[in-house]
Amino acid sequence: MKSDHTHPQTRGDTIHWARWYDLLTTAVLLGKERALREMMVEMAAIKPGDTVLDVGCGTGNLTLAAHAQAGEAGEVHGIDAAPEMVEAARSKTGGSETAVDFQVGLIEELPFPDDYFDVVLSSLMIHHLPDDLKRDGFAESRRVLKPDGHLFSIDFEPPTNPLVRHLLAFAFSPGMTEVDVREYVSMMKEAGFKQVETGKTNFRYVSFVRGNKDN
Template sequence: MNRWSWLCPWLAIALAAAVFMLFGLTWWSALLAAFLLVCPALLLWGLFIIRQKSDEPAVHTRGMTMNWAAPFYDVYCRAVGLGQGFRGQTLQVAAIRAGEAILDVGCGTGVLTRRAGEAAGPAASAVGIDPGQDMIRVAKENAQRLGSRAAFKVAAIEQLPFENARFDVVLASLMLHHLPPDLKRQGLREVYRVLKPGGRFIVADFYRPANPLWWLVAWPFLFMPTTADNFHGTLPDYFREAGFDPVQGNGRRAGILAFWTAIKPEEKTS
């Protein structure tokens, strides 16, 4: 497990301790501390119950992984407002057309991958990749249970196991903030490589908070290498640096998430 994955639980434990030191043990301080300790409790529970050996091949990445959250990832996403509404907004930005080939990088348990494949119809192909072995195991199990044609494999964005110009659309939903700056750049170059000319890269991720209240929550992430460039607002610059043009913002969600469409230019004809 990447060391930066522990930032959230350690921050939660520190805040809970600070609450008790400042206000003592009262019913409301105990309630607040219990709320703060949900994150580390879920992490420990996830690490405990994924001890079973996965049949999926392992890949190495220096990015953060959410493999420990695989057993409860879908419930967690719904609980924090990243459920069907968020997925639907992402697909609305993607404007997927019938028959398109779709890649979902950092797919987690595959919810967005499956919905994207459904939007593209039976003639389409939808593939999800994630470096988390248990995430992919759960994604495959869910796809089989739901009768989805989406395919899943263990892989990391910085080394995509696909040929050049294979996909019409690549989706990246809340995964770029798991990568340090050099892996972001490498991963974006890989996305550019596997997209067809004129293909679309659809990104939903953290961005500069739209109001001061969010900054009170987000400021610690300015010191975390994987998330700092998100909150400094440099993601669009990374897209352009990788060769995407144009790069267009497509709205916000909850004041802290942003959506982009980045286009791989058509090949020039002489």
């Protein structure tokens, strides 16, 4: 198993405590983390044989779910700015041969060629970026998508309950309590995405945004 120890330079917030990440995510999502990633894979319309990129993959749960859907004919990559997260994600493959590649990387500088992916995924991470890096990240996501590819992202809505706002701000970042997914629509359109849409999911406080590269 390869090892990455370099922390890439980014102005986005980076979570390094991989050891506790799954436990805290499960707590915040009230034990429904698995249901959330299964919902994402379904809503992102991942098909067998697809080439998929999970940006900000964390400990790799969504990436592995995408691989299960894309199948052995597919190709799935996960990147994260934190080497600790990448190491945790790789450990979940058990050292077995898999079509999932985990590596350290930044959404604003994706280490992939143009027109490579059918689907780019982003789960609860765009809010970690300042606005200029959000725009760069959307532009990079569009660059690596195939002409008929699409981006599917979910993020939190601002909770109205003060206790929930405090918990999310403490556990993850203050930006999580201020994000509005609807603001991503104009940024994605500026990056060149077409048919950009946003809406609610069946998870409270979680909404989605989706956009096509060209169609």
